Amino acid sequence: MKRLFTNASILTMTSREVLRNQSMAVEGDRITYIGDQPPRAAEYDEVIDMSGKLLMPGWVNTHGHAAMTLLRGYADDLPLQTWLEEKMWPMEARFGDEQVYWGTALAVLEMIKGGTTCFADMYDHMDQVAKVVKESGIRARLCRGSIGLGSEEEQQAKWEESVRFAKDWHRQADGRITTMMAPHAPYTCPPAYIERFVASAKELDLPIHTHMSETQKEVDWNVKEYGVRPVEHLRRLGVFDLPCLVAHAVHLTDEELDILAEYDVKISHNPGSNLKLGSGIARVPEMLQKGIRPSLGTDGAASNNNLDMLEEVQLAALIHKGASRNPEAVPAFTALQMGTVFGAEALFLEKEIGTLEPGKKADFITVDLSGPHMQPQHDLVSLLAYSASRDDVQDVYVNGDPVMRNRECLTLDEEKIRYQAQVVFDQIRG
Ligand SMILES: CSC[C@H]1O[C@@H](n2cnc3c(O)ncnc32)[C@H](O)[C@@H]1O
């Protein structure tokens, strides 16, 4: 299929400049041309007028637990450990394939409607998650998250399933699915268990994804248990010798920031979840100063309580200014980079996605510029970072194919998903 998008404003995210009155050509799953001298329209199967719309890369959500949409609003206003141990884990123990399938479908629908074209997911029953990704047309980096607090037999079974899932689904769904290995966190996985994941990730040539330094309590526990803070602990276990993505990274010293920069550890900053659980505010301005390029994640909808990446971009642009009393802490364009190109880097997909350039995969969104909150239009980067709303996203394309047009999701049955999500939640609510 050859498509030509005409009369567009384009923010390629290769620079802060917005190109006006441009055309973008897409052939199959890749961008073939961006400019103002497009090949003849007659050569295309479809020519789409993009007047009044901004084209930009889709959001890349680098950390989450999609099926936790079913637990949205189930337990609010609690700190992490109480929320996990007393509320989330007992409910998740009741989740079966049906809950994960419909909870993930609800999440993917919400993400597509908000302009997310790629997301990372760490959960259980991951075949169901992969099935939804395959059916929905979205792109995803998936991993079976393993909590190693059970018996040796339970640990072994989870590890085997992680390996089996990572092998079965890597590069599936026309290459839209890639995988990772995921020990859940240093406080839920004994050191030898984490080392097993490191060995498999190395053997399979896959990245490692884990939670790290989310709360002060976690850091204190790590020091008491192992004599070192989580960063040094994971470094000694060899986690940073491989491509690695850590979620949260809230409580870091200057030395730890240096270690993460030295090992090129990717960070998923989750401002919404960190604020809601009262975990703290990550040191994003210092990360940027040290050359770290933090990405953005929503975390699960039970700790956010939505999957709106534009909101994370806007939180990233705002909270660090307030926390550091410096309005230059995270500029508007940097916040947009965090939501797009830094996200692609965090998922080790930067050769394929994150910017709009000839040769890259055609993963992009269009943003309606007609709303009163989007006027006047002297700086579209500023409007996106501080004024836009998720409902302004009009169209979503992944791998060159339309997934949403004029706010109608083309690949998922919205009404059925809303209904089934309630049904499968009612089955486990007790
Ligand atoms: C074993 S699958 C993933 C596991 O992670 C839990 N989870 C959700 N949000 C967080 C968070 O902010 N920190 C740590 N763990 C989290 C989720 O409930 C699943 O059990």
Ligand SMILES: [Zn+2]
């Ligand atoms: Zn998480």
